[in-house]
Amino acid sequence: MTTHLYLGVVLLALFAAPVENNADIKVVCAKGSVNIKWMISEELVPHAARFFLGTCMPSHLTVLPTGEGEVVFNYKLADCRFKRLMKGKNVIFQNELTFRPQPRSKPAAFVYPIECVYKRPDGWIPAFLNPGFGVSEGRGSLVFHMALLNAELTSIAKTNVVPLGSFMPIWAAVEQKSHQPLLLLIEECVATASPELHPGSQVHPIISNKGCLLDSKRGNSMFLPRYQSSALTIYLQAFQLVVGQEVYIHCKLVAWDPEKFDESKKACHYTKESQSWELLDDPSMSGVCSCCDSTCKSRNKRGVDWETNAFSHHSVLGPLIIIDPSANNVSGGPV
Structure with missing residues (x-):
């Protein structure tokens, strides 16, 4: 020796x-x-x-x-x-x-x-787009998905335990099937300590104002570039809501016309480099994000089909357990 x-x-x-x-x-x-x-x-x-x-x-x-x-x-x-x-x-x-x-x-x-x-190869689609992953729920002729991904963005996360301050990729998608091409947007998103929202519930706003990612301005969260229009990933920095206890992410998912953006149908995040809000899908049209610091309203009147409930869905992801690495470890299970 x-x-x-x-x-x-x-x-x-x-x-x-x-x-x-x-x-x-x-x-x-x-x-x-x-x-x-x-x-x-x-x-x-x-x-x-x-x-x-x-x-x-x-x-x-x-x-x-x-x-x-x-x-x-x-x-x-x-x-x-x-x-x-x-x-x-x-x-x-x-x-x-x-x-x-x-x-x-x-x-x-x-x-x-x-x-x-x-x-990335053209037309590449991750395996987790297939049905059966995460939270999969039908709405009319559409099926919505929501899941927590692993750090490599290659599959669904195997644990629901997330260290405080780390990033958790939250993926949402809509299955188009035989439907015309759709754009998946997240209109509103909050985190709570309960699987149901109640009046007076303590909430941590994540996305509000018709698609503005608030955590990108006050933290380091962002939307990741899309691999296709019908899916969206939030790269969300774990926040201190109720450390060590269950957290649920409540989101309103919207399937929308991929050619039409306005103040009420968008995905905007704040970029620290330009110190301004940017439209994920077309930065040249970032003007529709200028309302993110005030109140966003719809500019265009769309056909009634696009405004029906058949194209929106409320989804809940959880429980997630956010832990403080400096404290005792908390055991978790699959999401």
């Missing part, structure tokens, strides 16, 4: 100087794969097996005439436990290069982040 620990200390000391220059690591992201070349010192060449990409060992090692080594990782993005995330119009694969002079139970001596970013 003493010899092993001593070896780890020696390797760590040898490794400290070379990694100060990140030019020693070259990353090439290809279609579905990644190629990484990592230059290491002569002293570390005998210990090349202690270098990792995620869970993968080097594909091969080349010893140069200078005595230095080139550790190569050539793997598919489906290998090595790459983490896949969806962000806007991009698909992101993330992993880490590590040097571990001691067993895996010990912290790595060096960690270097790896990230490959690709444009």
Whole structure:
């Protein structure tokens, strides 16, 4: 044991100087794969097996005439436990290069982040759009969905426990089936400590004023870019309503004409960069969001079909349990 620990200390000391220059690591992201070349010192060449990409060992090692080594990782993005995330119009694969002079139970001596970013394929639809996920409820000829997603935005969350201050992606969608194309909007949204709204209930407004995301101005919440018009995702920062107790998200979902926006039919969030409200679906029409700091009213009169209850639905998501990480952990279950 003493010899092993001593070896780890020696390797760590040898490794400290070379990694100060990140030019020693070259990353090439290809279609579905990644190629990484990592230059290491002569002293570390005998210990090349202690270098990792995620869970993968080097594909091969080349010893140069200078005595230095080139550790190569050539793997598919489906290998090595790459983490896949969806962000806007991009698909992101993330992993880490590590040097571990001691067993895996010990912290790595060096960690270097790896990230490959690709444009999301045209027509891509996440699997959770299929019926049966989250809260699915019919309304006339339409079926509405609402669910909490995982951090990678790839599936429904497996837990309803959310740390205070972290982000919870809330997804809503309407199944169009044979219906004409629809735009899914969230007109109103509040959080409460009860599955039913009662007069005098303590509420935390999330969306109000016909589609204005209030939490984007007072916090860091936002609407994520759409993958299709009939679905919408709120990237909501967990708030302090009733920490450690059940929280329910009540929303009014509206299926609308995708070609028509006005002050009463919109999805607006506040951008800190421009310090103004922006229309998610067409920033050039952000003028319809200018009422978000006052009172939004409908400018256009639509046909009676668009104003019937068949195209709107009240949905409740929960229970969610928001915990304070500095306090005791709270066990939760599926949403």
